[in-house]
Amino acid sequence: MALFNLGTLGSTPVVKNNFNLNPSELTDVFQFKITSGKNINLSLTDISPGDNADIRLFKDANLNGVLDNFDRKVGLVSNQGSNHDDAINFKTSPGTFFVEVSPVNLASSGDLSYDLALSATEPSGTFPLSASFSNLLPKEFVLGNLSGDVTRTGNVNNQNTTDAYNFSLGSFEGVNIKLNGLSTDADIRLIRDLNNNRIVDAGEEIARSTNGGITSELISNINQSGNYFLQVTEFSGATNYNVTFDHFTTTFA
Ligand SMILES: [Ca+2]
Ligand SMILES: [Ca+2]
Ligand SMILES: [Ca+2]
Ligand SMILES: [Ca+2]
Incomplete structure (x- = not known):
């Protein structure tokens, strides 16, 4: 050892x-x-x-x-x-x-x-009351290149505060991402790991959705081709969730 x-x-x-x-x-x-x-x-x-x-x-x-x-x-x-x-x-x-x-x-x-x-x-649930996302990017759930709608279910809790989904968009493709089915507060964040070091660096966060309570989260109209990570993160306790990747086509590359 x-x-x-x-x-x-x-x-x-x-x-x-x-x-x-x-x-x-x-x-x-x-x-x-x-x-x-x-x-x-x-x-x-x-x-x-x-x-x-x-x-x-x-x-x-x-x-x-x-x-x-x-x-x-x-x-x-x-x-x-x-x-x-x-x-x-x-x-x-x-x-x-x-x-x-x-x-x-x-x-x-x-x-x-x-x-x-x-x-x-810093964990969530203490001041400042903002979501606490991991700054690491493991490919926990690999969705590959999206070619249609994808829905996954999961659970975040104190022993698993974050789930990371890896996917890519090709040319003429876009996605809306929705998180719902919550029983406590959870949040989402979208990352492009531009330097491919599997760490969230300055400028690599594309969007986040951090509504309070059990309100659904939405990141809409992502339409640039490339590789992405979506993080689903516990904010105030254990909850199941549904995350939906609503795929659409665009008229531009
Ligand atoms: Ca010991
Ligand atoms: Ca292993
Ligand atoms: Ca990076
Ligand atoms: Ca939330």
Whole structure:
């Protein structure tokens, strides 16, 4: 096991690119602390083809500074198959945490590579009362190029504060995006990751819809071709949701 201590994690993403797992180094553990209540965001991307790694998040529950079997009794896991991205978004109280990256299977080369990004953003529900979106962009739900209307259902809660949908529009295509079916407040934000670093940088937010209560959200008339991420984010507690991508055609490219 390799252990990396990241110190105090804040909202600025910490990026660990091109890290490797292999039979002699099967697990990487990243240790960090947060000093007030935060949303911990983890994004495991660019897993090498043919490989599969998962991420687990544990709190140092017995406060001894070490990841041990006591801490492992409670944790969160993201275990998508193949080399699909893995993501965890956890609203939690202060403490020391451990992120464990471990392989499910190693390709014949026996050498798995991955990128990991971590951030701790301000949670919603406290002042200022604005939505708290993750600044990481895992491809959690891959819709591909939209060619017709798509509706997906999901749930956001304190153990999964954000869902990220990845889609693209071709020439002569557009989309209206609606979030409804809410039982508590949730919000949406649309991103174009122009520098393709899987992090939300200045100027990459296209639109957001952050109505209060259980009012539906709408981002309408998106009509530029390209790749997009839509984030669905908890604002005030657990809720199911329906997100609809209403596809239309345009007369211009
Ligand atoms: Ca411990
Ligand atoms: Ca996985
Ligand atoms: Ca970016
Ligand atoms: Ca809302």
